[in-house]
Amino acid sequence: MSKLKPAVNSNDHHLGNVNATTTLVEYGDFQCPHCKHAHPLIKRLLKERSNDLHFVFRNFPLTEVHPHAYTAAITAEAAGKQDKFWEMHDLIFENQDNLNTKFLLSLAENIGLDMKQFATDSKSNELQSKIEADFESGVRSGVNGTPTFFINGLSLLTYDETYESLSDAVLLESEMKQDKII
Numbered sequence: 001m002s003k004l005k006p007a008v009n010s011n012d013h014h015l016g017n018v019n020a021t022t023t024l025v026e027y028g029d030f031q032c033p034h035c036k037h038a039h040p041l042i043k044r045l046l047k048e049r050s051n052d053l054h055f056v057f058r059n060f061p062l063t064e065v066h067p068h069a070y071t072a073a074i075t076a077e078a079a080g081k082q083d084k085f086w087e088m089h090d091l092i093f094e095n096q097d098n099l100n101t102k103f104l105l106s107l108a109e110n111i112g113l114d115m116k117q118f119a120t121d122s123k124s125n126e127l128q129s130k131i132e133a134d135f136e137s138g139v140r141s142g143v144n145g146t147p148t149f150f151i152n153g154l155s156l157l158t159y160d161e162t163y164e165s166l167s168d169a170v171l172l173e174s175e176m177k178q179d180k181i182i
Helices: 033-048 069-080 085-094 101-110 115-122 125-140 163-181
Strands: 013-016 023-028 054-059 148-151
Touching: 013 085, 023 033, 033 054, 033 085, 033 163, 054 069, 054 125, 069 085, 069 101, 069 115, 069 125, 085 101, 101 115, 115 125, 148 163
Parallel strands: 023 054
Antiparallel strands: 013 054, 023 148
């Protein structure tokens, strides 16, 4: 079983309750069809368990098989500089079949980003380094495909692309944490 390296930190994109007993980390690729499939499952899980789940997304663009994955990651990160990472994250997955540079620019315009700032941020070494750091952390954590999930720092081996497999793993981890507290 692989361990998450490094642990969740302030450089990560977070959703849900940061103080939850269960943290789910996804290494994802914005052009990966399996990540697109997992996207609504995660949204449902967050909706149903918002108080006791902390979700983190890390970039793991598989550029050899997904030529627009890196550009999509840069687009999401640049949107994040204007506090719209999650809005862009969702739009990219929901429109994955249309991914190309022109379409990603139109998404940025449609969500009201300052396009001059977006252009500057998209070319910044800071965002490129962030994506590279996410990718390298995935490699150090044993990630070799997407999506790869970690629950409370340990790789999730039971995910089989169903909501139940994801939900059951989160519930089990939550129950195990509660048993240790009591």
